[in-house]
Structures are given as C-alpha cells and as structure tokens.
Amino acid sequence: MNILEILMMIFQESGFAGLLEDPKSLVMILFACFLLYLGIHKKYEPLLMIPIAFGVLLTNLPRTGLSEGLIHYLSLGVEYGIYPSLVFLGTGAMTDFGPLIANPSSLLMGAGAQFGIFTAFLMALVLGFDPKVAAAIGVIGGADGPTAILTASKLAMEYLPAIAIAAYSYMALIPMIQPPLMRLCTTETERKTVMKQTRTVSKKERIIFPIAVTIFVVLLIPDTAPLVGMLMFGNLLKETGLTDRLSDTAQNALTNIVIIFLGISVGAKAVAGTFLTLRTIEIVILGLIAFSFSTIGGLMLGKIMYKVTGGKVNPLIGSAGVSAVPMAARVSQMEGQKANPNNYLLMHAMGPNVAGVIGSAVAAGFMLKIFGA
Amino acid sequence: MKMDVLQALMIAASGFLTVFLMLVLLWLIIVLINKFVTSMERADVQKEMAEETAEAEEPEERLAYVGEIALLNVDEKTAACIMAIVSDETKIPLSQLIFHSIRALD
Numbered sequence: 001m002n003i004l005e006i007l008m009m010i011f012q013e014s015g016f017a018g019l020l021e022d023p024k025s026l027v028m029i030l031f032a033c034f035l036l037y038l039g040i041h042k043k044y045e046p047l048l049m050i051p052i053a054f055g056v057l058l059t060n061l062p063r064t065g066l067s068e069g070l071i072h073y074l075s076l077g078v079e080y081g082i083y084p085s086l087v088f089l090g091t092g093a094m095t096d097f098g099p100l101i102a103n104p105s106s107l108l109m110g111a112g113a114q115f116g117i118f119t120a121f122l123m124a125l126v127l128g129f130d131p132k133v134a135a136a137i138g139v140i141g142g143a144d145g146p147t148a149i150l151t152a153s154k155l156a157m158e159y160l161p162a163i164a165i166a167a168y169s170y171m172a173l174i175p176m177i178q179p180p181l182m183r184l185c186t187t188e189t190e191r192k193t194v195m196k197q198t199r200t201v202s203k204k205e206r207i208i209f210p211i212a213v214t215i216f217v218v219l220l221i222p223d224t225a226p227l228v229g230m231l232m233f234g235n236l237l238k239e240t241g242l243t244d245r246l247s248d249t250a251q252n253a254l255t256n257i258v259i260i261f262l263g264i265s266v267g268a269k270a271v272a273g274t275f276l277t278l279r280t281i282e283i284v285i286l287g288l289i290a291f292s293f294s295t296i297g298g299l300m301l302g303k304i305m306y307k308v309t310g311g312k313v314n315p316l317i318g319s320a321g322v323s324a325v326p327m328a329a330r331v332s333q334m335e336g337q338k339a340n341p342n343n344y345l346l347m348h349a350m351g352p353n354v355a356g357v358i359g360s361a362v363a364a365g366f367m368l369k370i371f372g373a
Numbered sequence: 374m375k376m377d378v379l380q381a382l383m384i385a386a387s388g389f390l391t392v393f394l395m396l397v398l399l400w401l402i403i404v405l406i407n408k409f410v411t412s413m414e415r416a417d418v419q420k421e422m423a424e425e426t427a428e429a430e431e432p433e434e435r436l437a438y439v440g441e442i443a444l445l446n447v448d449e450k451t452a453a454c455i456m457a458i459v460s461d462e463t464k465i466p467l468s469q470l471i472f473h474s475i476r477a478l479d
Contacts, residue, residue, distance in 0.1 A: 100403075101403055101406075101407075104399070104400040104403040104404060105400065107396040107397070107399055107400045107403075108393075108396065108397070108400075110396055111392050111393045111395075111396040111397075114389065114392045115389065117388070118385035118386075118388050118389050119385075121381075121384075121385055121388075122381055122382070122385050125376060125381050131376045131381070202410055202414070204410045204413065204414075205406055205407060205410050208406045208409070208410065209403065209406060212402050212406060213399060213402070216398060216399070216402055217395060217399070220395065220398075221391070221395070355396060358396065358399065359392050359395075359396055362391065362392050362395045362396070363388060363391075363392050366388045366391050366392070367388065370384060370388075
C-alpha cells in the first residue's frame with residue numbers, strides 16, 4: 001500500500017466523501033450555520049438556539065456514529081418528556097406569581113391568548129396534517145418552548161425539530177411580531193390607560209398557591225402533571241424560603257444542564273430526510289399564524305376587560321398572555337409607554353404572562369389527552 | 374387518523390373552553406386562598422390582642438397578692454427590703470415574684 005492509496009482510503013472513509021454521497025447533509029450543515037448566526041449574531045434566544053443549532057450540525061456531519069451513541073442516549077430525555085418537565089421546574093423557581101395572585105382576573109387574558117393554539121390546529125388540519133401533528137403544531141401558539149417540545153415529542157416526533165425551531169424563533173421575534181398587532185387591535189385611548197397599583201401578596205398566599213394549583217389542575221387534567229406539577233414544585237421551592245439551595249439549583253445549575261441536553265437532542269433530530277421538506281416550511285408559517293392569533297386573542301380579552309371594568313384595565317397587557325416570560329410583558333410595557341410615558345404596565349402584564357404559562361400547559365395537556373392515546 | 378370538519382371544530386372549541394374553565398377555576402381558587410389567609414391573619418391578630426390584654430391584667434393580680442403576704446415578726450419596711458434583695462439576687466423582676474410569707478428567724 002503506497003502513500004497515495006493510504007490518502008485515498010482516508011478520504012473515502014472521511015465525512016467529505018459522505019457529503020458527496022448525500023449532498024442534502026451539506027444543506028443541513030449550512031442551515032445549522034444559519035441558526036448559529038441567528039443565535040450568536042442576532043441573539044435570537046441564544047441559550048437554546050445555539051445548542052439546537054449545534055445539534056443540527058453534529059447530527060448532519062456524516063459517518064460520526066453519534067446518532068447511535070451520545071445523541072441517542074441524550075435524546076431519551078426528550079422522548080420520555082423528561083427535559084421539558086425539568087425546564088419547567090426551573091421556570092417555576094424563577095417565576096413570581098405575585099402579580100397573578102394580586103389580580104386573578106388576568107387569568108382570563110392568559111386563557112384568551114391560547115386562541116392561536118386552536119386556530120393553528122384547525123389550519124394544520126386544512127393543510128392535510130395528521131390530527132396528532134396538527135395538535136403539536138398548534139401548541140407553538142402557546143409561545144412556550146418546553147411545552148411545544150413535550151407535546152411534539154409525544155405526538156409528532158418526526159416534526160419535533162421544525163416545531164422547536166419555529167417556537168423558539170418566534171419567541172425571539174415577539175418584539176417584532178406583537179407591536180403591529182397591538183396597535184392594530186387597540187385604540188389610542190385604550191393604550192393610554194393607566195392601571196392602579198395592585199395589592200401586596202402575603203407569604204402564606206404565595207405558599208398555598210402552588211400547592212392548590214397542583215392539586216386542582218392535575219386532578220382535573222392528569223396529563224398536565226409533567227408541566228404544571230413541576231412548574232408549581234419549582235415555585236414552591238422558591239416561595240417557602242426554607243429550600244433556597246434547591247431553588248437555586250433548579251433556577252441555575254439544573255436548568256442550564258438540561259437546556260444543553262435538550263437543545264442538542266432536539267437539534268440532532270433535524271436530519272435532512274425529514275427536515276428538508278415542504279412540511280417544515282408549512283410548520284414555520286403555521287407557527288407564525290399561531291403566535292399572531294394568540295396575541296390577538298389576548299388583546300381581545302383585554303379589550304373586553306377594559307369595557308367591563310369601565311376603563312380600568314389596559315388591553316395591551318392581554319398580549320402578554322402568550323407565555324414567553326418575560327419578553328411578552330416587556331413588549332406590553334414598551335407599547336404602553338409609547339402611548340403614555342407615565343404608563344408602567346410591566347407588573348400588570350406579568351399577571352397574564354404567567355397565566356399564559358399555565359394556560360398553554362393546560363392546552364397542551366388537553367391535546368395530549370385527546371390525541372395521546 | 375382522519376377527522377371531519379365538524380369533529381375538528383368541536384375539538385378546537387372544547388379545548389379552548391377547557392382552558393377557559395380551568396383558568397376561571399384557578400381564579401376562584403385564588404380568591405378562596407385570599408379569603409382563607411385573610412381570616413387566618415385576622416384570627417392571629419385577635420389572638421395576639423387577647424394575649425396582650427391578659428399580660429396587661431396579670432401585674433394587677435400579682436400586686437393584689439402582695440397584700441396577702443404573711444409577715445411574722447417582720448415590719449413592712451424590712452419585708453420590702455428583703456423582697457428587693459431577693460429580686461436583685463435572682464435577677465427576677467419584683468412583679469414576677471410571689472412571696473407567701475416572710476418570717477424572722479430566732
């Protein structure tokens with residue numbers, strides 16, 4: 001065997017030769033680089049976009065054998081719905097439900113903002129998606145990444161990467177998607193509404209809330225247990241004040257570790273064969289429709305509450321019902337201040353915002369109940 | 374899995390309704406929690422007030438008891454000195470000490 005033959009053998013067994021055999025992988029590698037650009041340069045949800053993009057890159061490099069080893073075992077956390085639930089544990093430990101407890105009527109706006117889930121579900125059916133897949137696509141409208149991933153992992157595994165990428169891309173684009181809709185659906189007078197300061201919430205209420213929500217919601221829809229149960233457990237760790245170490249771990253170390261595993265695993269599901277199809281483009285478009293209708297649903301509930309309360313509720317806080325904590329609440333604050341510089345809507349918008357987290361978990365639980373069997 | 378239009382609409386409508394009902398139920402739960410906590414706090418305040426009242430009444434009872442000390446071969450001035458010394462030595466305020474009798478030893 002001479003040097004030329006050895007070099008030829010190395011090339012023939014290399015990933016470059018693999019790319020020549022399957023050029024679609026090259027397209028996926030370019031797509032992974034584009035996602036990395038979005039995450040790093042454009043800062044679109046970088047905490048998840050970068051791991052997802054790197055997962056796409058790793059899985060599409062030919063002849064690595066990763067999909068039978070590391071990626072296979074990491075992906076079990078997605079397949080069994082473990083990672084999204086653990087992310088919810090961290091989210092619960094980071095969430096302050098005080099604004100919601102102080103103003104429970106904001107739950108209605110959180111419910112209204114789930115409208116997009118069911119609209120996108122119907123539209124996906126019209127486009128010919130299987131009902132299970134349509135349900136998973138609809139949940140993108142909840143603007144909650146872990147919820148969308150959990151639902152997709154149970155109902156539409158083959159479309160998981162497209163759904164996850166669409167969900168996180170639109171969550172990052174909320175400051176661009178929502179403001180035009182907010183201005184379109186509300187009047188100048190409504191946007192100028194200044195809301196009164198809410199009451200102080202006692203420690204006892206904060207402690208009882210997660211326990212009561214877990215009992216009632218999970219008893220009514222048991223399929224919400226992985227999301228609502230962990231969300232409320234995380235919140236209880238935070239509110240008791242006796243488990244600071246656990247709360248700190250849930251908020252930081254655990255969440256960070258799980259996000260790395262989750263991102264890599266989801267990205268690694270994006271292989272050329274299933275990803276480079278017309279269906280992926282349809283899912284991306286349906287995701288945008290879901291987001292838009294959810295925003296409109298929340299705003300409409302906000303407008304109803306504005307009328308019912310005699311102008312005490314600013315309808316702009318309704319759009320924050322599309323979970324995406326706290327980005328959507330910040331958008332309400334910014335739009336409110338544009339209309340009236342003395343308007344401070346952030347704390348008021350946090351009520352519908354965290355209500356949206358519960359609402360989208362309930363909607364996902366409903367979809368799993370209907371289509372999961 | 375196939376689904377007709379009516380069935381799809383029914384599922385979408387019932388899903389949206391379920392989310393609404395669930396969150397309305399949570400609203401009621403939050404109101405109930407608030408009422409429960411408020412009544413608990415009110416009960417705590419009443420208990421504290423009752424304890425404060427009882428404490429305020431206690432010294433009067435003890436003062437009344439002072440008048441019942443049996444003094445045997447001891448004049449009132451000496452008894453007062455003894456009570457003050459006991460209080461000082463034991464570091465217990467005089468109002469918290471009860472003397473049944475003070476007797477002069479042979």
